[in-house]
Amino acid sequence: MTTITVNGKPHQVDAAPSTPLLYVLRNDLKLNGAKFGCGLGQCGACTVLVDRQPVYSCVTPISVLEGRQVTTLEGLGTPDNPGPVQRAFIAEQAAQCGYCIPGMVMRAQALIEHKPRASESEIRDYMAPSLCRCGTHMRILRAIRRAMKDMRTASVEGAR
Amino acid sequence: MLLRVISVLVLVAVVAFGGFYAWAWHSEIAPVRPVDASTYDPAIVAKGAALASIGSCVVCHTQAGGQAYAGGYPVETPFGTLYGSNITPDPDTGIGSWSQAAFRRAMHDGVDRKGQHLYPAFPYDHFTHAADTDIDAIYSYLMTRDPVQQQNREPALAFPLNIRLAAAGWQLLYLRRGEFKPDTAQNAAWNRGAYLAESLGHCGACHTPRNALGAEKKNEAYNGGIAENWHAPALNGNSTAAAPWTAEAAFQYLRTGWDAHHGHASGPMTAVIDGLAKAPESDVRALATYIASLSGTDDEAKSRRADAALKAAREKTPAIVSLASLQATTGKSGNTNDGAAIFVGACASCHRSGSQTPSARPVDLGLSDAINSPDPGNLLQIILSGIHPQARERGFIMPGFSTALTDAQIVALAGYVRTHFSDKPQWTGIDARLTEARRKTGS
DSSP states (O other): OEEEEETTEEEEEOSOTTSBHHHIIIIISOOOSSOOSOSSSSSOTTEEEETTEEEEGGGOBGGGGTTOEEEOGGGTOOSSSOOHHHHHHHHTTOOSSOSSHHHHHHHHHHHHHHOTTOOHHHHHHHHTTSOOSSOOHHHHHHHHHHHHHHHHHHHHHHHO | OHHHHHHHHHHHHHHHHHHHHHHHOOOOOOOOOOOOGGGSOHHHHHHHHHHHHHTTHHHHTBOTTSOTTOBOOEEEETTEEEEOOOOSSOTTTSSTTOOHHHHHHHHHHSBOTTSOBOOTTSOHHHHTTSOHHHHHHHHHHHHTSOOOOOOOOOOEEOTTTTSTHHHHHHHHHHOOOOOOOOOTTSOHHHHHHHHHHHTTTOTHHHHSOBOTTSOBOGGGTTSOEEETTEEEOOOSTTOOOSSOOOHHHHHHHHHHSEETTTEEOOTTHHHHHHHHTTSOHHHHHHHHHHHHHTTOSOHHHHHHHHHHHHHHHHHHSOBOSOHHHHHHHSOOSOOTTOHHHHIIIIITTTSSBTOOOSSOOOOOGGGOHHHHSSOTHHHHHHHHHOBOOOTTSOOOOBOOOTTTSOHHHHHHHHHHHHHHHOSSOOOSOHHHHHHHHHHHHTO
16 A cells, blocks of 8 residues: 555555556546656656656656655646636637646646746746647647736735 | 075076976967858868867857857866857957967967967867868868857856966876877778877767866776766776677767667767767768777677677566556565666656657666666766757657656665666765756756
């Protein structure tokens, strides 16, 4: 048994320690936000956050997650109450087929948390590991810039 | 009496310094007006382009995201950071006002047009051996590039190294001038390769260890050195490559950055390969002939040993049809720092036999130099940052694990990989090297 903490909740998982986190999220915990793309850490569709940093869940064994915090797409918001990055992706209609989008949202979330005023080239560099084959990159970039603005405004309002 | 001794000592010192200064003094070479690029012979320009590729000039003379040859690339040395200079033909900030004679002097003697000494981060201890006609061809090539106005950055060196005359002292001690002398006992390809490697290619700048003053230890040529925090492996008889380097393997590697018996180039070597991919094939073959000969010339015997090494490495690679079966049998300790479990979950989806990965071509790890090296630094940097193609280029991808794995987990993984895949003794001090690698890679 391995214990992993996902979106703040501890889960006892009955799987081999070397099982990739992605399989446990989707098959055991029924958290289907993260997608299986290549299974080789090349495309980014499976991206989740571990201790608020992006990782490829398809090549991250659950054994390494003891005492660490996993955040998935489901941890950012719900369909009724999406988080700010999710709202921005919806507002910009950034998805075409949508398969890469959960990974894009998670990577964007990490970027904005660590670098809320990232420049255009910093955004592009940071997002480069996540691939989109439909070609909605321009909308994805717009969504990230919108989310940055929204989150800055929100934090200013929160400070008042 | 004491006064007399002191005055004699002072006199000796003054005369010695005067002599040194007179030796070190170089006059300015008069500036020239740039001539139109069309006046240069295209055939000579093409030859210069090929030689500049072999010399990897563009690497240190271009900063990240900057224009080619406009300078600004930080070269980190134990003495401080120096910045590649602008070698575009811009007359004010580049070398547009340099005559061919001034360019030759810089390459041969490490002295710029104005007579200032250049620091040996610019490897003129190698370029000094290049033929004048080759240097002139590189001059023609550089003078026909687009001029870029970009000021040079002053080196960040501590006193007394920040005084340019210190470079003259270094030259007095270590600069051995003279064109390359062919070895008549060797064939033409070997001699061509030796010439290119020892002069413009400056292979020893990374693959030969350096002394306390930063000069290559000539009696330990190609014994392995340090390049930008990467370990540049030994190429001589002390090579730790599991499969010996034959001329053919060295050619494949130098030309494409990949060889079946050695795997991918990584670290600063990838930039060298980018240059060699553009060089004439015959020159790359010549380089390969020479480099392979450094660790022995019996290529038949080497090939047999390489095949045996490949077979042994294949046997150590997890042979699995399904990942699930391996997951069920390996690394079941439940310990979060179990290297075997981490390997199976993080690495084996690509690093296993029968792996059909379209975008990666992993070598059997038993053959990997990063794993057989005396220093764990290269493996740690690859685990942290992965392997990525150059921007806008095709290439192979290995993801980095700097965020997925903790330090203790990376140390455990590196230890497991070394023990499982290599016959060499276990590494010590992996954690200290990891701290350094994290700092260098900013992860």
